[in-house]
Amino acid sequence: MGRPPCCDKIGVKKGPWTPEEDIILVSYIQEHGPGNWRSVPTNTGLMRCSKSCRLRWTNYLRPGIKRGNFTDHEEKMIIHLQALLGNRWAAIASYLPQRTDNDIKNYWNTHLRKKLRMIQSGCHDVNDHPHHHHRLHRDHNENTRPKSRSNGISKGQWERRLQTDIQTAKRALREALSLDKSSSGSVLSTDSSTRGSSDHDLGNNNNNNNNNNSQYSSSAYASSTGNIARLLEGWMKKSPTSLVPKTENVHGNDMFARCPSSGLDHQYPPFEYNNHCGSISDRSRSHSRSGQEDRDATVNVGIFQDEIKPVPPLAMLENWLFEDGLVVGQGQEDLISVSLDDNSTLF
Protein backbone atom coordinates (compact mmCIF):
# COMPACT_ATOMS: atom_id res chain seq x y z
CA MET A 1 0.00 0.00 0.00
CA GLY A 2 1.47 3.27 -1.09
CA ARG A 3 1.51 6.50 0.66
CA PRO A 4 -1.78 8.33 0.56
CA PRO A 5 -1.96 11.56 -1.36
CA CYS A 6 -1.50 14.72 0.61
CA CYS A 7 -5.03 15.63 -0.18
CA ASP A 8 -7.96 14.05 -1.87
CA LYS A 9 -8.25 15.05 -5.47
CA ILE A 10 -11.92 15.84 -5.27
CA GLY A 11 -12.80 19.49 -5.12
CA VAL A 12 -9.19 20.61 -5.02
CA LYS A 13 -8.60 23.72 -6.99
CA LYS A 14 -5.63 23.82 -9.31
CA GLY A 15 -3.98 26.44 -11.39
CA PRO A 16 -2.84 29.94 -10.68
CA TRP A 17 -3.52 31.41 -7.30
CA THR A 18 -5.77 34.40 -7.06
CA PRO A 19 -4.96 37.40 -4.90
CA GLU A 20 -7.88 36.48 -2.70
CA GLU A 21 -6.44 33.06 -2.08
CA ASP A 22 -3.09 34.59 -1.37
CA ILE A 23 -4.59 36.89 1.19
CA ILE A 24 -6.36 34.03 2.86
CA LEU A 25 -3.20 32.02 3.01
CA VAL A 26 -1.09 34.89 4.23
CA SER A 27 -3.64 35.81 6.85
CA TYR A 28 -3.69 32.28 8.11
CA ILE A 29 0.08 32.05 8.27
CA GLN A 30 0.19 35.44 9.92
CA GLU A 31 -1.92 34.00 12.65
CA HIS A 32 -0.55 30.50 12.92
CA GLY A 33 2.81 30.58 11.28
CA PRO A 34 3.98 28.36 8.47
CA GLY A 35 3.84 24.67 9.01
CA ASN A 36 1.15 22.13 9.69
CA TRP A 37 0.17 22.52 6.09
CA ARG A 38 -2.34 19.77 6.17
CA SER A 39 -4.52 21.87 8.39
CA VAL A 40 -4.31 24.94 6.19
CA PRO A 41 -6.97 24.04 3.61
CA THR A 42 -9.23 22.78 6.35
CA ASN A 43 -8.90 25.83 8.54
CA THR A 44 -8.91 28.44 5.83
CA GLY A 45 -11.48 27.00 3.51
CA LEU A 46 -9.03 27.18 0.68
CA MET A 47 -9.83 24.59 -1.92
CA ARG A 48 -6.17 23.87 -2.31
CA CYS A 49 -3.99 20.94 -1.61
CA SER A 50 -1.79 21.38 1.45
CA LYS A 51 1.25 20.92 -0.70
CA SER A 52 0.08 23.63 -3.01
CA CYS A 53 -0.31 25.94 -0.04
CA ARG A 54 3.17 25.17 1.12
CA LEU A 55 4.62 25.76 -2.31
CA ARG A 56 2.73 28.96 -2.75
CA TRP A 57 4.06 30.21 0.54
CA THR A 58 7.63 29.11 0.14
CA ASN A 59 7.95 30.13 -3.46
CA TYR A 60 5.95 33.33 -3.66
CA LEU A 61 4.37 34.68 -0.53
CA ARG A 62 7.11 34.19 1.99
CA PRO A 63 8.68 37.50 2.94
CA GLY A 64 12.13 38.15 1.67
CA ILE A 65 11.61 36.79 -1.81
CA LYS A 66 12.88 38.78 -4.70
CA ARG A 67 11.39 38.20 -8.08
CA GLY A 68 12.42 39.31 -11.46
CA ASN A 69 15.75 39.86 -13.05
CA PHE A 70 18.71 38.00 -11.77
CA THR A 71 21.76 40.16 -11.34
CA ASP A 72 25.06 39.25 -12.88
CA HIS A 73 26.33 38.38 -9.48
CA GLU A 74 23.42 36.13 -8.72
CA GLU A 75 23.89 34.50 -12.06
CA LYS A 76 27.53 33.80 -11.39
CA MET A 77 26.75 32.50 -7.97
CA ILE A 78 24.21 30.11 -9.41
CA ILE A 79 26.64 28.96 -12.03
CA HIS A 80 29.41 28.11 -9.73
CA LEU A 81 27.21 26.77 -7.03
CA GLN A 82 25.61 24.53 -9.59
CA ALA A 83 29.05 23.44 -10.64
CA LEU A 84 29.84 22.65 -7.06
CA LEU A 85 26.60 21.18 -5.89
CA GLY A 86 24.90 19.97 -9.01
CA ASN A 87 21.19 20.39 -9.39
CA ARG A 88 20.63 20.71 -5.69
CA TRP A 89 18.50 23.75 -6.04
CA ALA A 90 17.57 24.09 -2.44
CA ALA A 91 21.20 24.06 -1.46
CA ILE A 92 21.95 26.65 -4.09
CA ALA A 93 19.00 28.72 -2.99
CA SER A 94 20.34 28.74 0.53
CA TYR A 95 23.12 31.00 -0.75
CA LEU A 96 20.62 33.27 -2.43
CA PRO A 97 18.13 33.75 0.35
CA GLN A 98 15.90 35.95 -1.74
CA ARG A 99 15.53 33.38 -4.44
CA THR A 100 13.58 30.20 -4.30
CA ASP A 101 14.82 26.88 -5.48
CA ASN A 102 12.07 26.77 -8.06
CA ASP A 103 13.05 30.17 -9.35
CA ILE A 104 16.66 29.19 -9.57
CA LYS A 105 15.83 25.94 -11.25
CA ASN A 106 13.72 27.69 -13.83
CA TYR A 107 16.37 30.27 -14.42
CA TRP A 108 18.99 27.64 -14.81
CA ASN A 109 16.92 25.62 -17.22
CA THR A 110 15.86 28.54 -19.33
CA HIS A 111 18.92 30.75 -19.31
CA LEU A 112 22.09 29.59 -17.72
CA ARG A 113 22.30 26.06 -18.98
CA LYS A 114 21.88 27.33 -22.47
CA LYS A 115 24.49 29.99 -22.01
CA LEU A 116 27.01 27.65 -20.50
CA ARG A 117 26.42 25.13 -23.21
CA MET A 118 27.08 27.73 -25.84
CA ILE A 119 30.16 28.94 -24.09
CA GLN A 120 31.49 25.45 -23.68
CA SER A 121 30.79 24.63 -27.27
CA GLY A 122 32.87 27.60 -28.26
CA CYS A 123 30.01 29.67 -29.49
CA HIS A 124 30.36 33.05 -27.89
CA ASP A 125 27.30 34.50 -29.39
CA VAL A 126 25.25 34.17 -26.32
CA ASN A 127 22.74 36.82 -27.09
CA ASP A 128 19.77 35.42 -25.41
CA HIS A 129 17.15 36.49 -27.80
CA PRO A 130 14.33 34.04 -27.57
CA HIS A 131 14.06 33.67 -31.28
CA HIS A 132 17.69 33.17 -31.91
CA HIS A 133 17.71 29.80 -30.32
CA HIS A 134 15.89 26.61 -30.70
CA ARG A 135 13.81 25.41 -27.88
CA LEU A 136 15.79 24.05 -25.02
CA HIS A 137 16.49 20.42 -25.28
CA ARG A 138 15.88 18.51 -22.15
CA ASP A 139 19.32 17.07 -21.84
CA HIS A 140 19.16 15.16 -18.67
CA ASN A 141 22.61 13.70 -19.00
CA GLU A 142 24.27 16.93 -18.17
CA ASN A 143 22.99 17.00 -14.66
CA THR A 144 25.85 16.83 -12.28
CA ARG A 145 23.82 15.86 -9.34
CA PRO A 146 24.70 12.44 -8.12
CA LYS A 147 21.92 10.11 -9.03
CA SER A 148 22.53 7.61 -6.35
CA ARG A 149 18.85 7.49 -5.78
CA SER A 150 18.13 6.28 -9.20
CA ASN A 151 21.15 4.32 -10.21
CA GLY A 152 22.28 3.14 -6.88
CA ILE A 153 25.96 3.99 -7.22
CA SER A 154 27.96 3.59 -4.08
CA LYS A 155 29.14 6.46 -1.98
CA GLY A 156 32.70 5.88 -3.08
CA GLN A 157 31.76 6.00 -6.72
CA TRP A 158 29.58 8.97 -5.96
CA GLU A 159 32.44 10.85 -4.42
CA ARG A 160 34.89 10.03 -7.17
CA ARG A 161 32.38 11.06 -9.73
CA LEU A 162 31.62 14.21 -7.83
CA GLN A 163 35.27 15.06 -7.63
CA THR A 164 35.67 14.54 -11.36
CA ASP A 165 32.58 16.55 -12.03
CA ILE A 166 33.78 19.35 -9.84
CA GLN A 167 37.10 19.54 -11.60
CA THR A 168 35.38 19.59 -14.96
CA ALA A 169 32.92 22.16 -13.82
CA LYS A 170 35.61 24.33 -12.37
CA ARG A 171 37.49 24.37 -15.63
CA ALA A 172 34.37 25.22 -17.54
CA LEU A 173 33.44 27.84 -15.06
CA ARG A 174 36.81 29.49 -15.13
CA GLU A 175 36.57 29.66 -18.86
CA ALA A 176 33.10 31.08 -18.65
CA LEU A 177 33.97 33.66 -16.09
CA SER A 178 37.16 34.67 -17.78
CA LEU A 179 35.13 35.26 -20.88
CA ASP A 180 32.80 37.24 -18.81
CA LYS A 181 35.48 39.38 -17.30
CA SER A 182 37.22 39.96 -20.58
CA SER A 183 34.21 41.40 -22.27
CA SER A 184 32.79 44.77 -21.50
CA GLY A 185 29.29 43.41 -21.32
CA SER A 186 29.02 40.31 -19.30
CA VAL A 187 28.84 37.20 -21.35
CA LEU A 188 26.71 35.76 -18.68
CA SER A 189 24.76 38.84 -18.03
CA THR A 190 21.07 38.73 -17.83
CA ASP A 191 19.57 39.75 -21.08
CA SER A 192 16.76 41.94 -20.05
CA SER A 193 15.22 41.72 -23.45
CA THR A 194 14.39 38.13 -22.83
CA ARG A 195 12.78 38.72 -19.55
CA GLY A 196 10.36 41.38 -20.47
CA SER A 197 6.94 41.45 -19.02
CA SER A 198 7.02 38.02 -17.62
CA ASP A 199 9.23 39.15 -14.83
CA HIS A 200 7.31 39.42 -11.67
CA ASP A 201 8.54 41.78 -9.10
CA LEU A 202 7.19 42.30 -5.67
CA GLY A 203 7.60 45.98 -5.99
CA ASN A 204 11.06 45.90 -4.63
CA ASN A 205 14.17 47.06 -6.32
CA ASN A 206 17.39 45.30 -6.28
CA ASN A 207 19.96 47.35 -4.51
CA ASN A 208 22.64 46.23 -6.86
CA ASN A 209 23.37 49.45 -8.60
CA ASN A 210 25.16 47.69 -11.36
CA ASN A 211 21.96 46.13 -12.33
CA ASN A 212 20.38 48.34 -14.88
CA ASN A 213 16.95 46.85 -14.75
CA SER A 214 15.68 49.80 -12.92
CA GLN A 215 12.35 49.60 -14.55
CA TYR A 216 10.45 46.43 -14.44
CA SER A 217 7.31 45.91 -16.24
CA SER A 218 4.90 43.85 -14.32
CA SER A 219 1.99 41.76 -15.21
CA ALA A 220 -1.39 42.19 -13.65
CA TYR A 221 -0.72 39.35 -11.31
CA ALA A 222 2.63 40.67 -10.39
CA SER A 223 0.92 43.72 -9.08
CA SER A 224 -1.42 41.49 -7.21
CA THR A 225 1.51 39.77 -5.70
CA GLY A 226 2.86 43.15 -4.87
CA ASN A 227 -0.30 43.84 -3.00
CA ILE A 228 0.22 40.71 -1.01
CA ALA A 229 3.73 41.82 -0.36
CA ARG A 230 2.52 45.14 0.92
CA LEU A 231 0.03 43.38 3.06
CA LEU A 232 2.81 41.31 4.49
CA GLU A 233 4.88 44.37 4.99
CA GLY A 234 2.18 45.98 6.99
CA TRP A 235 1.73 42.88 8.95
CA MET A 236 5.42 42.65 9.71
CA LYS A 237 5.45 46.20 10.97
CA LYS A 238 2.70 45.61 13.42
CA SER A 239 3.71 42.15 14.44
CA PRO A 240 5.28 41.25 17.73
CA THR A 241 8.99 41.73 17.98
CA SER A 242 9.74 38.11 17.52
CA LEU A 243 8.08 38.19 14.17
CA VAL A 244 9.24 41.51 12.94
CA PRO A 245 12.30 41.69 10.80
CA LYS A 246 14.37 44.63 11.82
CA THR A 247 14.30 46.08 8.37
CA GLU A 248 12.09 48.57 6.76
CA ASN A 249 11.82 46.49 3.70
CA VAL A 250 10.70 43.01 4.34
CA HIS A 251 11.17 42.06 0.77
CA GLY A 252 14.72 42.45 1.16
CA ASN A 253 16.28 44.25 -1.66
CA ASP A 254 19.10 44.91 0.61
CA MET A 255 19.97 41.35 1.11
CA PHE A 256 23.64 41.93 0.92
CA ALA A 257 23.41 44.64 3.47
CA ARG A 258 21.18 42.90 5.89
CA CYS A 259 21.60 39.31 5.20
CA PRO A 260 21.31 36.55 5.01
CA SER A 261 17.71 37.00 4.20
CA SER A 262 16.29 40.39 4.47
CA GLY A 263 13.11 40.13 6.28
CA LEU A 264 14.49 37.12 7.98
CA ASP A 265 17.62 38.49 9.42
CA HIS A 266 16.17 38.41 12.84
CA GLN A 267 16.94 34.78 12.90
CA TYR A 268 20.50 35.06 14.10
CA PRO A 269 21.95 34.07 10.78
CA PRO A 270 25.13 32.10 10.93
CA PHE A 271 26.73 34.07 8.13
CA GLU A 272 27.16 37.60 7.02
CA TYR A 273 27.09 38.69 3.45
CA ASN A 274 29.56 41.03 1.98
CA ASN A 275 27.71 44.02 0.73
CA HIS A 276 29.23 44.09 -2.70
CA CYS A 277 30.55 40.73 -3.59
CA GLY A 278 27.85 38.85 -1.80
CA SER A 279 30.29 36.48 -0.26
CA ILE A 280 29.53 35.11 3.08
CA SER A 281 31.85 35.46 5.94
CA ASP A 282 31.68 32.55 8.17
CA ARG A 283 30.25 33.31 11.52
CA SER A 284 29.67 29.82 12.65
CA ARG A 285 31.74 27.29 10.89
CA SER A 286 30.45 24.39 12.79
CA HIS A 287 26.96 23.72 11.74
CA SER A 288 25.34 20.41 11.64
CA ARG A 289 22.64 18.73 9.73
CA SER A 290 21.50 17.43 13.03
CA GLY A 291 17.98 18.54 13.43
CA GLN A 292 18.43 19.11 17.10
CA GLU A 293 21.37 21.41 16.61
CA ASP A 294 19.53 23.34 13.97
CA ARG A 295 16.60 23.69 16.20
CA ASP A 296 18.78 24.81 19.05
CA ALA A 297 20.37 27.42 16.85
CA THR A 298 17.06 28.87 15.86
CA VAL A 299 15.11 28.60 19.01
CA ASN A 300 12.77 31.46 19.78
CA VAL A 301 13.32 33.16 16.52
CA GLY A 302 9.81 33.48 15.33
CA ILE A 303 7.50 31.81 12.95
CA PHE A 304 9.88 31.64 10.04
CA GLN A 305 12.44 29.64 11.85
CA ASP A 306 12.28 26.92 9.29
CA GLU A 307 13.35 29.21 6.54
CA ILE A 308 16.97 29.75 7.33
CA LYS A 309 19.35 26.93 6.97
CA PRO A 310 23.01 27.05 7.75
CA VAL A 311 25.10 27.07 4.65
CA PRO A 312 28.74 26.39 4.04
CA PRO A 313 30.90 29.50 3.93
CA LEU A 314 30.59 30.75 0.41
CA ALA A 315 33.76 32.77 0.61
CA MET A 316 35.60 29.50 0.89
CA LEU A 317 33.80 28.13 -2.10
CA GLU A 318 34.55 31.22 -4.10
CA ASN A 319 38.17 31.23 -3.14
CA TRP A 320 38.43 27.64 -4.01
CA LEU A 321 36.76 28.08 -7.34
CA PHE A 322 38.52 31.18 -8.48
CA GLU A 323 41.92 30.62 -7.04
CA ASP A 324 42.27 26.97 -7.62
CA GLY A 325 45.68 26.17 -8.92
CA LEU A 326 46.76 29.76 -8.66
CA VAL A 327 46.92 30.67 -5.07
CA VAL A 328 46.47 28.05 -2.51
CA GLY A 329 44.26 30.08 -0.35
CA GLN A 330 43.61 29.24 3.17
CA GLY A 331 40.79 26.85 3.46
CA GLN A 332 40.89 25.37 0.02
CA GLU A 333 42.20 22.09 1.18
CA ASP A 334 39.81 22.45 4.00
CA LEU A 335 36.96 22.81 1.66
CA ILE A 336 37.92 19.89 -0.48
CA SER A 337 38.41 17.72 2.49
CA VAL A 338 35.26 19.01 4.00
CA SER A 339 33.22 18.50 0.90
CA LEU A 340 34.52 15.08 0.12
CA ASP A 341 35.43 13.68 3.46
CA ASP A 342 32.80 15.15 5.61
CA ASN A 343 29.53 15.30 3.84
CA SER A 344 27.78 16.17 7.00
CA THR A 345 29.39 19.56 6.89
CA LEU A 346 28.80 20.55 3.34
CA PHE A 347 25.66 18.67 2.70
Add this chain to the structure above:
DNA sequence: AAACCGCTCAACCGCGCTTTA
Protein backbone atom coordinates in the same frame (compact mmCIF):
# COMPACT_ATOMS: atom_id res chain seq x y z
C1' DA B 1 -4.32 41.68 -38.71
C1' DA B 2 -3.99 37.10 -37.75
C1' DA B 3 -1.83 32.80 -37.44
C1' DC B 4 2.05 30.65 -36.03
C1' DC B 5 5.98 29.69 -33.26
C1' DG B 6 9.23 29.74 -29.46
C1' DC B 7 10.19 31.21 -24.79
C1' DT B 8 9.26 31.88 -19.94
C1' DC B 9 7.71 30.57 -15.66
C1' DA B 10 4.07 29.41 -12.23
C1' DA B 11 2.33 25.42 -10.90
C1' DC B 12 1.69 20.66 -10.65
C1' DC B 13 2.87 15.62 -10.07
C1' DG B 14 5.35 11.76 -8.39
C1' DC B 15 8.88 9.84 -5.93
C1' DG B 16 12.42 9.09 -2.42
C1' DC B 17 14.10 10.77 1.74
C1' DT B 18 13.83 12.73 6.42
C1' DT B 19 11.54 14.07 10.47
C1' DT B 20 8.15 13.59 13.89
C1' DA B 21 4.67 11.73 16.84
Add this chain to the structure above:
DNA sequence: TTAAAGCGCGGTTGAGCGGTT
Protein backbone atom coordinates in the same frame (compact mmCIF):
# COMPACT_ATOMS: atom_id res chain seq x y z
C1' DT C 1 8.66 0.48 14.83
C1' DT C 2 5.51 2.55 12.01
C1' DA C 3 2.80 5.80 9.62
C1' DA C 4 1.96 10.46 8.68
C1' DA C 5 3.66 14.73 7.40
C1' DG C 6 6.83 17.50 5.29
C1' DC C 7 10.86 18.36 2.29
C1' DG C 8 13.61 18.35 -1.92
C1' DC C 9 13.96 17.48 -6.39
C1' DG C 10 13.36 16.11 -11.38
C1' DG C 11 10.33 16.36 -14.74
C1' DT C 12 6.56 18.29 -16.97
C1' DT C 13 2.62 21.20 -18.41
C1' DG C 14 0.24 24.96 -20.27
C1' DA C 15 -1.13 29.89 -20.20
C1' DG C 16 0.55 34.06 -21.55
C1' DC C 17 3.49 36.76 -24.04
C1' DG C 18 6.19 38.62 -27.81
C1' DG C 19 8.39 38.14 -32.21
C1' DT C 20 8.03 36.43 -36.91
C1' DT C 21 5.78 35.35 -41.06
